[in-house]
Amino acid sequence: MKNSTQKKGGLPKLYCNLFGHSYEVTKQVTYHVKEYKCKHCNRELTTYSNGHLIELTPKFKEINSILNRIHSSKQARLKSRAYSEPSFH
Numbered sequence: 243m244k245n246s247t248q249k250k251g252g253l254p255k256l257y258c259n260l261f262g263h264s265y266e267v268t269k270q271v272t273y274h275v276k277e278y279k280c281k282h283c284n285r286e287l288t289t290y291s292n293g294h295l296i297e298l299t300p301k302f303k304e305i306n307s308i309l310n311r312i313h314s315s316k317q318a319r320l321k322s323r324a325y326s327e328p329s330f331h
């Protein structure tokens with residue numbers, strides 16, 4: 243008798259259908275935006291501007307990398323304190 247225990251293909255998805263995805267953060271884009279990946283089926287999600295999670299498409303990967311660049315340049319500017327303070331009256 244053949245006893246092949248190949249767990250490729252449908253099983254991870256089945257697992258996710260039964261127990262839900264197990265997302266872990268793969269990238270912190272900004273304070274509020276993160277990228278996630280499911281450990282089981284490799285599905286990728288990202289935080290949308292309204293706080294909801296959506297599918298991470300190549301388009302969103304592009305947007306996120308731009309956001310991340312803006313975010314880190316802001317961080318750099320905060321550290322050097324080169325920004326001009328707004329004056330309120």
Ligand SMILES: [Zn+2]
Pocket residue numbers: 254258262263264280281282283284285
């Ligand atoms: Zn999954």
